[in-house]
Amino acid sequence: MNRRGPIDLRTQISRRKLLGGLGALTVALTSPVWRSATVFGQDAKQPGARRFIGIFSANGTVPSAFFPPGDAHEAPLSLGPILAPLEEHKQRMLVLKGVHMNSTVEDELGVPSENKPGGPHMKGPGAMLTGGSLLAGSFTGAGGPAGWADRISVDQHIARRIGERSQFPSLEFGVRIEGQEPLRVISYRGPNQPNTAVDDPFQMYSRIFANADLSETELQRLIAERQSVLDFLKDDIGRLKARVSSEDQARLEAHLGGIRNIEQRLQSSAVSCTPLTMPEKFDTRAMENYPKVGRLQTDLMLLAHICGMTRVSTFMWANADSWQYYPWIGVNEEHHELSHAGDNDAVANEKLVKINVWHSEQVKYVLDQLALAKEVDGSSVLDNTLLLWGNELGAGNTHTYKDIPWVLAGGAGGYFKMGRTMKYADLPHNNLLVSVCNAMGLDDVTTFGIPGVCTGPLPGLLA
Template identity: 25%
Template sequence: MALPWLESRNVWGDEPGKSKPASEAPVRMCVVFSGNGFHSKEWWAKGEGKAMELGQVLQPLADFREKMLFVRGLYHEEARKGNIHSSQTGNLLSGAPIASGGEIRSGLSFDQLLAQSYGRSTKVPSLVLACEKSNPSVHKNYSMLYSSHISWSSPTTPTPLELYPALAFDRLFKDGAAPGDKSVLDAVLEDAEDLRRGISRDDQRKLDEYLDSVRDVEKRIESAGKRGELQGWRPTLAKPSMKQRPADGIPQDIGEHMRLMGDIMVLGFQTDSTRISTLKLNNDHSALRFPNLPSVQQAGHGIDYMIHHLLSHSDGEDWLKVNQFFMEQTAYIARKLDSIQEGPRTLLDNTMLMHCSSMMVGAKHNNDELPVIVLGGAGGRLKGGRVLDYQGKPERQLCRLFMSMMDKMDVRPKTFGDAKVMLEEV
């Protein structure tokens, strides 16, 4: 099991005189995606720093205004040439042309380009998580695998999604030969005690906090799936007819599922088991329902009377509540990252956390500009508390933002997608 970054422990690669020693906390990058865009009137920001004003969709992120970059007006030209949903999502992180007619062809996404180089230093080059399974059907002559995947390992290979929290956790912390029923934490406690004697008091506290967080996630994974079914179709049995419930299932509470995935992502960053991750909260053209959220439009009921995709067409108060629910998941991750100290900075300060969608407004399916925010500081290389507006400018490729983000992780392709230069302001 990997350790969290500890200030009192040098790592391989430290050399005197280096401007950035290997033991300095690395920069991490994660992308959080939610499909079908946002409320037409409530995705906006204006002002700077603490005085930045936010639309209602972004209110859950109000505590992070000084660490937020709100980017307006960027888009993908290629995404406007196909149909809605599939061709708007399959190239979201690449800007590549999308093949139609059942063929699967997009482009290498920038998270996987980072994983090919920057990710080599970690056990898991990139962690690709999801809370809704992929859809293999076809929509208007385009495969809906496009609308189910934002991360692509090659132009013809969407990166496999991990929907199961237990398996995502195992990938980070268990070796293939380890007994499946043995706690990761129990297996390393003796080594942890030996390590504890040789580190500073602050690092001892950090190690204890980390071990406690691992145990908490283990317990929550163990109980995942024990709640009643909440998504869509209601089963005819209140309890399974099998003698024994299958172990390590998907949590049936969608909010708990999303938070567990966020916890695992944070642990992956905290332990340096991975530095790159994507979390797809749902598909574009999503079938998720939200019985956990009380409906404004149908008092006394949850927001489970309509699937996410159709709800996005309404642009009403329940749609706004679902938007805010997604932003709460990003705020949850940001808060956890910001609570972990790494030397003079927090883990959020050493991270770029981007939340995006494949269209601006679900009711319009418009992607002439895309909703994008970036939280964190990229190890002191990214300044938050700003609104960048590229509307009306000639060179507003979203891939320019990706080039800027890769640059902050010392990965510098000459071009990426349809972009040839970075965004100077980022």
């Protein structure tokens, strides 16, 4: 029988001990309390992970104040009154005109149909991200009854492909999503499978940061424990190097270098992914608390993306057919009622522009914060994010599905040539959804939504 010499337990690293230490390291690096605004464990030479954010606002727009002037197919982006708050980000934006939500009113062959279920405001949210239409159902509303959407939405399609490695494959946020179905949903897991947004920030906080309500003392203790985990592994592996072959020494040195790299990033991280300091509970359904709820929800969404807890999210500002008032910007009339004013009603249109400018300012806040957060490779999170901002209508007073006010923003990993306005001759928004999938790395997606409506990706967007 072959017998080995005595084992020095001070230098032995068993498989169980090593895996136990690595497990503790994994917990330290993946805890939502400690995940920093830099992606831990990622090779600094690798580009940041792509992220998708879909934002909805309601009741169409004021086209003359939204779309840039001129008829050129492609032009450098100039921003009108509604998008003016986004001026500093315009080189990371695409504004699209002539991209219609045809799937709301066309059949499987792309032929116009007057018999599709649902009223004007009902059809839009069901189609915005699905490229489909509504099923028959019993939800009442102006224009007739309808059901849920008939297929998966682009956010969920993306989440199934890239979201499995995240704590949350996707997260759905909202602010005062009122009214009946299907006005309250833009995200769908599949036909007749609504993915309803959470519009209570306290509920969303509990979901994202479960068991993370730690005192300052506990946070400092975890910092020390996190550091000791790294030291534990580094010292033990260092001692082991003297007892193994030269080939294994090289492997261990590479592993040790990786740990040192992680430690340096932990020490140099400028922003920690600690939970928000939530205010005392308040009435999240109150009309006047709309901006307060919106900012809390936005901050939660940003944390989830920056901390790597999700790579896909949607955000609904109210429901389609929104009945929200905006007294904090001097608009004391209902958004939906104002949206039905005629084009010559200067007073109503001025208030509609104010409402849309306010939403533009909220998008600016998202872009600002994503630009501040850094990836391991030195790029910003915004550089690797694609934000799609859309609506259920082109204009509220005509209930048109033509010229939906689409904005693409962010870097999308350099996939699109940004800083432009693109004007198309009546293309379906299904093509836009194909382009979104392609920008997120899903190169095999050539059609999305109703096949007979879609004709491929939008031309002219690529860098």
